[in-house]
Amino acid sequence: MKTEEFIKTIPKAELHLHIEGTFEPELMFKIAGRNGIKLKYKSVDDLKKAYEFNNLQEFLDIYYTGASLLKTEEDFYDLTMEYLKKAARENIVHTEIFFDPQTHTSRGVPFAVVINGIHRALKDGEKLRVKDHDRGITSKMIMCFLRHLSEDDAFKTLREAIPFKEKIIAVGLDSSEVGHPPSKFKNVFEAALKEGFKTVAHAGEEAPSEYVWEAIELLKVSRIDHGNRSISDPALIDEIVRREIPLTMCPLSNQKLKVQANLAGHPLKEMMDKGVIVTVNSDDPAYFGGYLNENYLAISTALSLSNDDIYRLAKNSFTASFLDYNTKQKMLQLIKL
Ligand code: ADE
Numbered sequence: 356m357k358t359e360e361f362i363k364t365i366p367k368a369e370l371h372l373h374i375e376g377t378f379e380p381e382l383m384f385k386i387a388g389r390n391g392i393k394l395k396y397k398s399v400d401d402l403k404k405a406y407e408f409n410n411l412q413e414f415l416d417i418y419y420t421g422a423s424l425l426k427t428e429e430d431f432y433d434l435t436m437e438y439l440k441k442a443a444r445e446n447i448v449h450t451e452i453f454f455d456p457q458t459h460t461s462r463g464v465p466f467a468v469v470i471n472g473i474h475r476a477l478k479d480g481e482k483l484r485v486k487d488h489d490r491g492i493t494s495k496m497i498m499c500f501l502r503h504l505s506e507d508d509a510f511k512t513l514r515e516a517i518p519f520k521e522k523i524i525a526v527g528l529d530s531s532e533v534g535h536p537p538s539k540f541k542n543v544f545e546a547a548l549k550e551g552f553k554t555v556a557h558a559g560e561e562a563p564s565e566y567v568w569e570a571i572e573l574l575k576v577s578r579i580d581h582g583n584r585s586i587s588d589p590a591l592i593d594e595i596v597r598r599e600i601p602l603t604m605c606p607l608s609n610q611k612l613k614v615q616a617n618l619a620g621h622p623l624k625e626m627m628d629k630g631v632i633v634t635v636n637s638d639d640p641a642y643f644g645g646y647l648n649e650n651y652l653a654i655s656t657a658l659s660l661s662n663d664d665i666y667r668l669a670k671n672s673f674t675a676s677f678l679d680y681n682t683k684q685k686m687l688q689l690i691k692l
C-alpha cells in the first residue's frame with residue numbers, strides 16, 4: 356500500500372496535542388464575534404500571514420493571544436469538538452490532550468469553565484464515529500503548568516484541579532523552555548504524584564539534554580514530550596531505552612519552530628533504531644500546517660520510513676498511552692494487520 360494511504364488507514368492514538376493549539380482562524384473569528392471582541396486582523400488569510408515563527412517564543416506569543424479569545428464553556432466545547440471531528444476523519448481512536456488552565460484563569464476565566472467545556476466535548480467524542488471503525492474516540496486530559504510562571508502559581512493550579520481529579524490523568528509542563536528547567540517544579544510535581552496524577556513534561560525541545568535528565572529524575576515523568584535534544588547524549592538515550600520512557604515527537608512543530616533545521620535531520624528514526632518508544636503527534640496543528648496524518652506523512656517522506664516503520668509508530672502510540680492494560684490490549688488488536 357502507498358505510504359499516504361497506509362497512514363490514513365491505520366488506527367492511531369495522539370498523545371501530544373495542546374487543545375488551545377487546535378484553534379483554527381475560522382473558529383477564532385466566530386468566537387471573537389460572539390464574545391464581542393474585535394480582532395486586529397481583517398481576515399483569516401491576514402491572520403495566517405502572522406504564522407511565521409523563528410523559535411518557540413515567537414509562536415507562544417501568538418498562541419496565547421489566540422487563546423485569550425476563549426471565555427465561555429461553549430467556547431471550550433466548540434474548540435474541542437472541532438478537533439475531535441478532524442481526529443475522527445484521521446482514524447484517531449484515542450487522544451490524550453493537554454490544556455493550559457493558567458492561560459485562562461489568569462484572565463478571570465474560572466477553572467471549572469475550562470475543564471467542563473473540554474470534558475463535555477470529550478464525552479460527546481465517544482459518540483462520534485471514527486472513519487473506518489464502528490467506535491468513537493476515547494480520551495484523557497493532561498493539565499499542563501506554564502513553566503514561565505512560578506512554582507507557587509503551579510501549586511495554586513494544582514489545588515484548583517483537586518475537585519476535578521477524576522477527569523485528569525496527568526500533569527505536564529509546557530511553555531517557554533530555556534531558563535525554566537524541570538527542577539523549578541520539583542515540589543509541585545512531587546505533590547501531584549502524591550495526589551495520584553501521572554507526570555509528563557516538555558523537555559529537550561529547545562533546551563539541552565540536561566533538562567530531559569531532570570524531567571526523568573526529579574519530575575519522575577512517564578513520558579517526555581519532544582525530547583529531540585536527547586540524541587546528543589548517548590547515556591541519556593540508554594536510560595530512556597532502559598526505563599522504557601516514550602518520547603512524543605512532533606515533526607511539523609519542530610520544522611515550524613526551527614527546532615530542527617530540516618526534517619531530513621530529525622532524530623526520530625535514529626531513536627527508533629536505538630530502541631526508543633517514539634510516537635508521532637501534531638502539537639499545535641492549527642498553527643503548524645497539519646494534523647496527525649500530515650505529521651506522519653512529512654516525517655515518513657523526509658526520513659524514507661517504510662510502512663513497517665509507520666506501523667511501529669502507530670503501535671507505539673497505544674503502548675505509550677495512559678490507557679489501562681486491558682483497554683490497551685483491545686486497542687492493539689485494532690491495528691493487527
Ligand atoms: N505550548 C504549546 N505548544 C508548545 C510547545 N511546542 N512547546 C512548549 N509549550 C507549548
Ligand code: ZN
Binds near residue numbers: 371372373557580638
Ligand atoms: Zn507541545
